[in-house]
Amino acid sequence: MSPVDLLFGTTNPGKLRELRRLVAGLAVRVVSPDDLGRPLPEVVEDGATFQANAEKKAIAWARWSGLHALADDSGLCVDALGGAPGVRSARWSDLEPDGPASPVCELAGVAELELGPVAGRAARDERNNDKLLAALSGLPDPRRAARYEAVLALARPDGTLVGTVTGTCSGRIGRARRGDGGFGYDPLFIPTAELQAGEGTRGRTMAELTPEEKDALSHRGEAFRRLRPLLATLAARGA
Ligand SMILES: O=c1[nH]c(=O)c2ncn([C@@H]3O[C@H](COP(=O)(O)OP(=O)(O)OP(=O)(O)O)[C@@H](O)[C@H]3O)c2[nH]1
Numbered sequence: 001m002s003p004v005d006l007l008f009g010t011t012n013p014g015k016l017r018e019l020r021r022l023v024a025g026l027a028v029r030v031v032s033p034d035d036l037g038r039p040l041p042e043v044v045e046d047g048a049t050f051q052a053n054a055e056k057k058a059i060a061w062a063r064w065s066g067l068h069a070l071a072d073d074s075g076l077c078v079d080a081l082g083g084a085p086g087v088r089s090a091r092w093s094d095l096e097p098d099g100p101a102s103p104v105c106e107l108a109g110v111a112e113l114e115l116g117p118v119a120g121r122a123a124r125d126e127r128n129n130d131k132l133l134a135a136l137s138g139l140p141d142p143r144r145a146a147r148y149e150a151v152l153a154l155a156r157p158d159g160t161l162v163g164t165v166t167g168t169c170s171g172r173i174g175r176a177r178r179g180d181g182g183f184g185y186d187p188l189f190i191p192t193a194e195l196q197a198g199e200g201t202r203g204r205t206m207a208e209l210t211p212e213e214k215d216a217l218s219h220r221g222e223a224f225r226r227l228r229p230l231l232a233t234l235a236a237r238g239a
Pocket residue numbers: 009010011012015045072073074075076089090091128148182183184185186187218220
């Protein structure tokens with residue numbers, strides 16, 4: 001039986017890397033928007049919740065591609081910031097242009113234009129992390145609690161929804177970037193499981209974990225494990 005094609009409707013290479021790992025063992029072939037070689041649809045993420053955005057993206061990508069499509073809307077929610085940045089995590093630092101300049105790019109938004117989408121995203125992640133450190137500056141550990149949330153939505157080619165699943169990962173925001181794995185806020189996010197790893201351990205950030213270690217405890221890994229039975233059924237039916 002040939003694997004079923006599943007479009008992963010994302011513009012985020014970090015998410016795509018993780019999803020390709022997570023489908024291992026399933027008769028599913030992950031197709032990226034770039035694989036289809038057509039101009040990407042503009043999907044405005046104007047939903048107030050991760051679920052609203054994930055479902056909107058999944059439906060739009062399914063209809064655009066004619067394939068089953070999976071979309072992920074996710075983000076970082078910081079207790080001391082009332083749950084911000086939340087659904088605005090990707091572009092948080094662009095929202096108030098007076099955020100601290102990134103070491104990579106002096107002016108907000110210039111990176112995206114001049115360095116291209118990948119370097120632009122890296123520069124934006126740098127600015128987001130600068131802003132997060134500034135926003136929590138001086139707060140003691142107990143006030144630096146945060147959680148990642150991920151919502152995965154699966155849509156049929158006709159744009160109807162198969163299902164939506166969620167995952168979360170609690171942790172704490174560190175005081176300095178550590179590690180070069182993962183993406184986005186990972187260099188500052190210390191999972192609770194790492195903080196409980198034992199007396200005297202400093203707790204590794206998400207970016208210091210191996211990919212497999214991150215998948216085992218991340219919000220995306222948890223959401224995907226809830227999605228797996230739906231994908232197995234899809235694959236068994238040959239979509
Ligand atoms: O360090 C991180 N490790 C993670 O595991 C993670 N998951 C989400 N995030 C942050 O939240 C935004 C999602 O925004 P988002 O869901 O709109 O995705 P995106 O805009 O990057 O791509 P797309 O899937 O929408 O095309 C991302 O950009 C990141 O800043 C993460 N940061």
